[in-house]
Amino acid sequence: MTSYITVRRETHARGPVAIVSIDNPTKLNSLSSEVMGHFVEAFRGLAADPDLRAVVLTGAGDRAFIGGANIDEMAELASPEAARVFILKVHGCCRAIRDLAVPVIAAVNGWCLGAGLEIAAACDMRLAAETAVFGMPEVRLGLPSVVEAALLPSLIGWGRTRRILLTGETFSAADARAWGLVEEIHPPALLFAAVEDLLDKLLEAEPQAVRIQKALIRAWEDLPVTGAVAAGVDAFEQAWRTDEPATSMARFLAQRAAAKRG
Template identity: 35%
Template sequence: MENILIEKSENIALVTINRPTKLNALNKATIEELHEGFKMLNNDTDVKVIIVTGSGEKAFVAGADISEFANFSVEEGGKLAAKGQEVLFDFVQNLSTPVIAAVNGFALGGGLELAMACHFRVASDNAKMGLPEVTLGVIPGYGGTQRLAQLVGKGRAMEMIMTAGMVDASTALNYGLVNHVVPQNELVDFAKGIASKITKNSSVAIAKAIESVNANYTDGVNGYEVEIKNFGACFGTEDFKEGTTAFLEKRKANFPGK
């Protein structure tokens, strides 16, 4: 891995996008490495939560690497968006392991799209977020037009996309784009604190919850039916047996993750 760093500790994995000279911009190689990294961590039974952040103090991810696609044709542009959504953005959203975005500094274009694909977001107090693609004569192509509207509402999403403006951390918090805002030097530790709480719960149930929540945003899928199916499936797991037994015995559960 040339563009990302992975650290694991106490059932938590920290993925750091490490292209500081490019403000951690997403080029093709970085997208592929992130896919492989997330795939590997999702298959690691010791990893219960993944946190993704950017190296340095200036940027989470400052956007996509424009030089890679400036001369693309219509067909090539469509394939770029489709491939990116498949291997990274949709992939992260549908990962069974929870993914928290720790947004430090700039999260623009593909950077904000990556943060929005994560299951939720925390931000540093110096964070700036936006989708500036229309200044290049293009639109957000990695799910930005869809996820931003889902998170902040149609009107605010339209304004952010049309003006190409950035919002600061406090505005993002007010919009519901991020869950928490903390000083930059506390960001990763704060995210790890939330992750630690998640690790104490049933990873099997959490995976089913992720699938059920995402179903509400999938065309042609009845989220309530998915919830019913997944609720029932939980009853056949070892985690359910341990969780209910621990409750009745008035002790903390020790979930096997099965």
Template identity: 35%
Template structure:
């Protein structure tokens, strides 16, 4: 599929989705959010894709926020609809994909950009990365899940400070907070993400998808994460991957998972 605002390329089991609006610092507008949804959906359905990496074009920004010009004139009802549609179409969608998603954060990840990174299953960052939720400096709050996911990742106090001050933290502080898993030099960012992706691909994609469901359940209201874990654990026993994994272990050989 041809996209106007993003690039999507699949190679050796990894689909790399690149937000490609460098003149706008890869800001998220409505069209880009829709294209990202389509690209993530296509990658998740593609049996050859085992891991998805999302990053920004250039070396200045992952995503420097939302395109403010699109909603500066909105009223209350329109603002609420904007947040609801965005969360459903992209941010919640990414979080709940069965295919692992790694955010490779290069440069600025602000507002909707940090919210997109936080919706991914985990994050790696370049040493020049800057992250923050500056929305209150515009008279609004994070609306794409930022007030929920940031406290889950860094704790309530740190999240409150980041939101209230509208300030940025650098990559090392993000690492210290637990917001990102690794920090490397810019030219090492995608190689690191790919190295981690290759480690993931050695394992059962069926089991990984079920693990994502179980982990996410712990952060959802009305869900008992332990019960979800029990259910997903049981479902693994009906998979071909389980048969191959246990057989390979008993035969003392490397498993060749069929992904079924």
């Protein structure tokens, strides 16, 4: 059985990074049930690695990040119950990303449609090629945009969310950056150099602090302000259960003192 998911580990000076690729370019890296099963399995394996520092998610080839859910499979769904089972698999992929303890960077290198955009929205950060094209075309296929499309209003605002979900129109990488969906856009040949630059910045931070911070950001999404503040107090206390704060601040103070002497 072909998994259509490749996981490559890279060793950096401050810890390992995983590059996860949806590898089905002849189908625009679309998400079938088989692909989604292997996707969740791959992220389950990554979640078990206590030393992992970050994940980069991309699509194989230069045509697509993820072109959407597999339309051939959806067209054969025979009942509402089967439809529910299928869409829960899409949600399972998004949840695997959001529940992973370390940051996930989406490197959007082509078409990013439907379930692909939901996957991208579930990532912690998004960089895109200037040639990438985004959209939520489900309404043109008789379907609503669902599951992690619910993240879009917090990223691009309610007005733009309504427009792209209700019209199904596509939009450019430049629009995606202007709206706040992606943080950076680059020429295709430079996209992964920009990803490496972002990884370098992430790896400068302390690993346990980053894990605590990601978990706290996730909690903030579901909490009212007072609850979010309280969760932050808990997270600050949690950080002190490791030696990272003391070690990091001692190193900082020593470096500052050395700079003053110099």
